[in-house]
Amino acid sequence: MPFGKTYRRQHEGDYVCSDAEVRRMLRDADSVPADAHVIKGFTLKNLDLNSLAQYRRLFSARGEHPWLTLENSELLAKLGGWRKDEDTGLEGITLAGLLMFGRYECITDVVATPNYFVDYREKLDPSVRWSHRLFPDGRWEANLFQFYHRILPQLTADLPVPFRLEGLQRIDETPAHKAVREAVVNALIHSDYFAPGGVVIQRYRNKLTLENPGTLLVSPEQLRRGGVSECRNKSLQQMFMMIGGGEKAGSGFDTIQSGWASQHWRAPGLLLFNQPVGSS
Helix, strand or coil: CCCCCCEEEECCEEEECCHHHHHHHHHHHCCCCHHHCECCCCCHHHECHHHHHHHHHHHHCCCCCHHHHCCHHHHHHHHCCEEECCCCCCEEEEHHHHHHHECHHHHCCCCCCCCCCEEEEEECCCCCCCCEEECCCCCCCCCHHHHHHHHHHHHHCCCCCCCCEECCEECCCCHHHHHHHHHHHHHHHCCCCCCCCCEEEEEECCCEEEECCCCCCCCHHHHHHCCCCCCCCHHHHHHHHCCCCCCCCCCHHHHHHHHHHHCCCCCCEEEECCEEEECC
């Protein structure tokens, strides 16, 4: 076994990888993406069908699509949320389907992702600890769809929206809106949901920070250049893409940078292993 015998080069030299890092490397090297694995014994009853219905409505708002006429299990199969493993014969909900639409107690089941945690914090008033916070407190179904659906309006509420028409249609979205959405989606689809730590998004009066467990699957240099899409959770990426969140062109970081620049904000930075990459 590679535990205790795997080394990673970082800046000043090589260091021994922890067992958790080795497990992450093995997951990332698997030919089947982490979120495409079928969870044994999990079916539609483990999902929050209200979340799936809301997703359908967002999907349909983007125009007619043949998938919208499908039954739930068929739609999930198209999205990557339901799959049959040809090697084992196992069929059912994938990890992506559970993370996106699942009931919280099912998502955090010991056979699924017990380390799963999502946390949104607003620190807009220095006199109080949180101006607003959203985390799995039993008051809402804390799957990824609900988390995304609830925090995105909070994050974009104060962005200026100039009046603009395309034909007879008013356009209420700016490059900054697209950049914030791209940043949130990227934090969710690139996260390692088996690792401790969870997704933490914090909004301050003058900055936005997004943290997730997991390492980049491309080099920081390639991330800046763009053009290569290497996603840890490909089915989650597909699910968000179908409702207007993210794309597969490898241009996400460019979208974030140009959106920030459109508002004359300080360029976004990236922190890996506590080592800064780019601006901050």
